[in-house]
Amino acid sequence: MFIDTHVHLNADQYEEDLQDVINRALEAKVEKMVVIGFDRKTIERTMELIEQYDFVYGVIGWHPVDAIDCTQEDLEWIEELAAHPKIVGIGETGLDYYWDKSPKDVQQALFRKQIQLAQKIDLPIIIHNRDATGDVINILREENAASVGGVMHCFSGSVETARECIAMNFMISLGGPVTFKNARLPKEVATDIPLEHLMIETDAPYLAPHPYRGKRNEPAFVPLVAEEIARLKGLTIEEIAQATTDNAKKFFGIDS
Incomplete structure (x- = not known):
């Protein structure tokens, strides 16, 4: 059994099928699947999906790329919706310096507000980090994010950074890139970081694992992520499935 801990079933790419x-x-x-809503449209769809399917849970927040569009009213709306028992986290939030739609200071301010919101309602935070590791780590420390913990989604950093995150009560989640031939850092993390700190995800419809790289990703492909981690650790795929499923259930408070 597997749990896809980060999937966008609310994406337009799945509208037809x-x-x-x-x-x-x-x-x-x-x-089980944890669906991430990160703006008005995808949050509304996430709320529909968690009502429609017993095995779907939700995480809601505001994506850093679109930070400039987020209002105080939006944050208050997210706080209200997060009272739903099947909302299991706040996010994905964080920093994205690859895209320049939202200025860095706007992203950082919204990141801090969402950490504070998560602390107020006692939910973990799901972190999006692209080309911003130093600032992400510093803000997590400054805001005492360890008090609620969270997930480093689709982690692509070094073993050293992974250890820093684990020390702050964060799980490391690996996705499709760990299967890519030249993905040195994710493979090192998968090899080195103890299984008790790992979860798996697809980030579907994005980042499909090998051999589907470049195609539309979907949650059915999460076993391919587990298979590569098993290969790297010298374990069976069943052992990876069991451990990462147990980790996700415990972390998100998801019933068996």
């Missing part, structure tokens, strides 16, 4: 995508995931023994 969502039920087929979900059926393929269930056939692949992906027993």
Whole structure:
């Protein structure tokens, strides 16, 4: 059994065949999926999906790329929705310096506000980090994010950075890139970081694992991530499935 801890079933890419995508995931023994809503449209869709499917849980927040669009009213709305028992985290939030739609100071201010919101309502935070590791780590420290902990989503940093995050009560989540031939850092992290600190995800419809790289990703592919971690650690895929599923259930407070 597997849990896809970060998937965008609310994406337009699934509009035509969502039920087929979900059926393929269930056939692949992906027993639960955590759907991430990161703006008005995807949050509304996330709330619909968690009501529609017993095995779907939600995380809601505001993506750093669109930080400039987020209002105080939006944050208050997110706080209200987060009272739903199937909302299990705040995010994805963080910093993205690759895209320049939202200035860095605007991203940083919103990141801090979402950490504070997570602390207020006692939910973990799901972190998006692209080309911003130093500032992400500093803000997590300054805001005492360890008090709620969280997930470093689709982690692509070094073993040293992973250890820093673990020391702050964060899980390391690996996705499709760990299967890419030249993905040195994710492979090192998968090899080196103890299994008790790891979770797996797809980030579907993005970042499909090998051999589907470049195609639309879907939660049915999460076993390919587990398979590569198993290879790197010298364990069976069943051992990876069991450990990462247990980790996700414990972390998100998801019932068996």
